[in-house]
Amino acid sequence: MKLALEALRPCLDGAIPAVIATCAEDGTPNVAYASQVHYVDTEHVALSYQFFSKTRENVLAHPYAQAQVIEPGSFRHFRLRLHYLRTETTGPLFEYMKAQLAGIASQTGMDKVFVLRGADIYRVLDIEVVDPELPPAPALSDALLRLRRALELLDDSADLSELADGALVALSPNFCIHHALLLMLDEAGDALYTLASLGYANSGIGAEVKVGEGIIGVAAREKIPVRINYRTGDYSYQAAMRATRPGEARIPLPVLAEPHSQIAVPLIRGGQLVGVLYAESEHDTCFSHADEDALVVYARHLAMLISQVPCEPDDAAPARTETSARPSGVPLHIRHFPADHSIFIDNDYLIKGVAGSILWTLLNEHVATGRLDFCNRELRRDPRLQLPDFGHNLETRLLLLQRRLAERCSAIALEKTGRGRFHLVLERPLTLSPG
């Protein structure tokens, strides 16, 4: 039976370097180590092009090669007959390999030395099993079964808040993931904000990552999963910048200082990016190809569930629940900066963007009319928010706002009073100042 290229994916994770043999036009052979042999699809692999090497010179002149790859855990060897087709210097495959190379470079002590210049695409013409007598590596746990169990846990989520937290909690028993983030795309489409986190001392709720920045941003921009199996010192592939510039309103991402494995998987719904699921570990080679496959499916399912939340009808208007007790104590000083809708409470940064705009609108409404009960539908239609495509983001932004308030300001809270309905809780009087 012909061996399928998919079966060799464990050999293509960079744990044991591959070698590649080529020959010049005059027949002189060359044999060299390949930093990366990347699985592209059922018929193709890609090799990293970092320097103009003899291997590259040879395949440009004589486009045939043989790669020898090794299965970790068994040391079985396989030989792939390859036909060089083309080199890609941009696009999803290039970006994925660039990210992975950063991890491989670090593992081999080549930080800042390995820079991907291209992804050389080869068609795999034949696969030879060199050691048919050796037993295969012990089978990994069944990723499909683990996926099924994780998805079953999502069924119990009553609302977006439970869904966001439950989606990360479900990863722990099924994928041994103990550090993870759920990030959603903002309305402008150029940044992601953290909606939920798992396993960090600080939740990082509200922390942002620019699209294209770090492993999370690359996964978002290219709409591809990106998996790095080794610690990388390459700054651009750390999850995000940790330094906060003086005076900048920024919530730091709560990621590990030195993750040894990272995976970022886009949440895609109908071809559109919704967010990114990110996980990391202190251990090398924590995430396999099978894990990546499972998490891609998981993330798509999660994207669908999150996107369905706004489709659920709001409850009918409940009786007003405003309390007569007036807030007391020293007034909270709320400042709003219209440029980015950032909100500061007693000079401490709270939130910005859509969530900031929502809070500013609610507080102004309360000051003007005394209202404390609101519904999502009216917010979607509120002209003061002036936000395009607002409806799709409202529920996630309300949850973000609710969580930031719970963490940073105990005197203001948003309490859910029904589907699509919530109550503003104020324990101190307000002083509102436009920035």
Added chain:
Amino acid sequence: MSVKLTVEQSVFLQGPVSINVATAGRDGWPCVCRAQGCMVAHDRKAVTVLLSARRGQAVLDALDGGGGIAVVFSRPATHATLQLKAGHAARTALKTVHRNCATLYARGLADELMMLGYGADLGQGLIAMMTATDLVALRFAPEIVFDQTPGPAAGRVLVAA
């Protein structure tokens, strides 16, 4: 015309290094196989590498057909890598010293990999794979030596005839 290897190069080639041999057949297809040990001649002008006849059949056939030889040696612990090339290689009679070399080589490389944290499974797999009873000794006189340690200097000629 062969080159004379340095003492350091000789020690390196006979140490715990991963060894892979390549050539090209008359049909123009390159082929590669893992070697199972290396011995450098006393005068440091010839190198003998040991292959399993079955695992390296395509390589051996191509070399028998007159193909040139390229051999890469890489130490996992340091990533230091050398490539040696010659216009041809010839089979030589297998001796006890070759068998002993292969046995010691497998243990040495397995120890090196386990020390690097690759795990006992891989080390045992390597030893199992390298207990070939069909060893072939291939002797060649290196004509050019390249430094192939990963990095922008990879491919630099260290010595050429």
